[in-house]
Amino acid sequence: MPKAYDPHAMEAALYQMWLDKGYFKPRTVPDREPFCIIMPPPNVTGELHLGHALTATVEDTLIRWHRMLGDPTLWVPGVDHAGIATQNVVEKQLAKEGMSRHDLGREAFVERVWKWVGQIRNRIVLQHMRLGVSCDWDHEIFTLDDGPQRAVRETFVRLYNEGLIYKGKRIVNWCPRCMTAISDLEVEHEETQGHLWYVRYPLLDDADHPTNEYVTVATTRPETIVGDVAVAVNPDDQRWKSIIGRKALLPIIERHIPIVADDAVATDFGTGAVKVTPGHDPTDFDIGARHNLPIIVAMNTDATMNEEAGPYNGLDRFQTRELIVKDLDRLGLLDHVEDHTLSVGHCERCDTIVEPLVSEQWFVKTQPLAEPAIEVVRSGQIQIIPRSFERTYMHWMENIRDWCISRQLWWGHRIPVWYCGNGHVIASVDDPTQCATCGSNELAQDPDVLDTWFSSGLWPFSTLGWPEQTPDLNNWYPTSVLETGYDILFFWVARMIMLSLFDTGKIPFRHVYLHGLIRDAEGRKMTKSRGNVVDPLVITEKYGTDAVRFTLATSGTPGNDFRLFDEKLERSRNFANKLWNASRFVIQSMGGERVSLPNESLIDSADARRDWPLEDRWIVSRTQATAAEVNKLLTDFQLNAAGGVLYDFIWNEYCDWYLEMAKVRLKDSDKSPLPILAYVLQASLRLLHPIMPFVTETVWQHLRDNVEGLEEALIIADYPLGGETDAEADADVELLIDVVRAIRNIRAERQVDAGRFVEAYVVADTAREMLDAAAPLVEALARVRPFHVVATPADAPSDQVASAVLDKAQVILPLAGLIDLDAERARVQKQLDEAQAHVNRISGKLNNGDFRAKAPASVIAREEESLTAAQSRLAALQQRMSELG
């Protein structure tokens, strides 16, 4: 085994071995609850980013843990066709060739996208493999595969037949660059510095002739004036009451428009009078509906103005804005202009400013779907981790609005609706050949495709074969955990819950684990434009997969963002190296001889271990406690804490203390520590494997050559559950460690040569026997010789000594020539002050009658115990102080 752990030496080979042996495939285990995760499908065009790496780490950790627990496990990988994103990529390629998709035509274009997808689809798979994901690749699925296609059509038709999908002319968010409608969620609002233009609309008299009176309206988008069909005021607004029912003359267009009263108009904004443009504004659309106003859409799909815009026909919307302001000013109708901050919607995909406009689209009526989706979270059938996001979820669900699902794209799931020549509408799972109503066979399919998130919403069950009642569906659904970033709670998680309940009547998963965003070292979001994006493959190359996984698993808590930087990755890499070297030491110590692990009945019973050397009893006890703790933390989805516990156990307890203690017995092999060294090591490997699969499996394979009875591969080995601890051994070693630390501390402060052995006394009462037996350990760890364990301070020298007082023992080091009395007094005084403060604090608490009356007995008992210890410590320090004079 080389001196430093080299991640690259083994990772690829190990992954191939796992794959070849079929370890990722689900096993059927009777009487064990199945554990299933459906992987969030990355965009087929995408590169693996840190979010994917985090998801992969968390999911793989849970999957590997459950697999080792002996549960049947299935982890389904998948890829998303990513409608707009993918179409955009291919359109950009075409643009470079001087073409648009329209030059190719729909069929050829879609073919071209498939070709591109075929080329790159494997890339994301290979990148995932680098992270060690143990998913069942035979289950891999694409959103445009036949199964999911069928699930999409089935769902659409069912929703349609129940009246939960409808087509209508409504105001939608329109992206003029993508040339499609998008949903509310796909609009990103951005605070922008803009203007508020105040425009005068002349009032008409009874004979429709212009008067000298005006109504002044304020607008942030003057180009939409050409689509105005009314002016609205609040019915209670005294300023405008008198003009309600009159007409105004729309500037430029010279349309006669009514003045209506509507509660939606605020009296404290602008002039209190608002222009009404139902074709281009959501609020106005509603006002228009209430007052039966016509809808005028004055723009084309690319956001140039159309013939409704009169003189501006053909011009760009922002060019029109400038021109119309000039024109209004020239006409004397521009009252004034104010600076104004407003929230402008941008397309999530391409950042183009979104234009609200009326268009005929397909919608899902979401409220009936939301009600049961609220209930399953409220009742706890689905638990969101962290819990705080349940409120966010509820808030959104309770205020949910209809979902625009049609997209004017070519790449995606085409809407399964056909129109016959006689205007009949057919929604059908299978392509129809004739109209069900009139028998016409002139059928044309709706040209639109569905929002990508529609198919994503079916993912937990469409991947398992639904609508067929497949064995997979029966075995694995509902799934166990859904892991993703909190940023797609609404996009994805909410829709999965709604559509799962609608389609299957069951929840899609029991737990939703939401991770936070990974930020750069300065806490900024990672973006391509900022150039601060960390590529998971680059850091994997630099630090090793295990280090990346350990960092991602332990850096944050669910739902909270965290920063990623090199020092964290270094720490994780060092941890892998630490484990590697401890393993090397253990294996080398075996000297090629095969070691048998201690009998399991001994390991499982603290009583049976009673005759063992203290340090063995202790480290086995600690192993049992650690295993139990790790299982509990993983059950609670506290991966960061589980990783932390293992880090502490392996590094501090096993390496820093037990290994050093074991070296004493390795020298004279009276009772070899090798079985226990090996036992704890193999247990640690098992416990750590879900988070750091590569280094643990590598060591495991080495260890198998030297230790009897280890399973053929760690990935399928049993996971330790923890067992009986040994409180006595725990307490004894705790004291032992304190004694060693106290001696080391004195040595360091008195600047005793590191190599020099010094004489030491320990004054102890009940612990004397234990310390006597442990003398060889103290001698080796603290570099002490001879080591005296005595009953009272009187049995130890008091002149030219340095001392430390512990709760259950005192340490006394005769250091003739190295003792500075003043320094020693200061040392003892400092300890004395601390001890005094401690005693005061506890006795104050215990003297408080309320505390005695109201605190639980166990708390009082513990306080009394620590008071006794603190008092004896204080007394010993006072004694020592008086000796110092």
Add this chain to the structure above:
RNA sequence: GGGCGAUUAGCUCAGUUGGUUAGAGCGUCUCGCUUACACCGAGAAGGUCGAAGGUUCGAGUCCUUCAUCGCCCACCA
């Protein structure tokens, strides 16, 4: 306009039913003899837990108000 989160050591973060003298990693300082590891070992310094009130025998943890930062949702043109 609503809602949520953060604020703990120089830095990055833990701290899950309120209960020992609040922890870790990195960084800093001192020292390094050794059958694993310098990607290491030993020792040390460093915090009135954002502020102010309150509840409680007891508050980093619960409540109220405020401050700063961040995020989400929302049709005030």
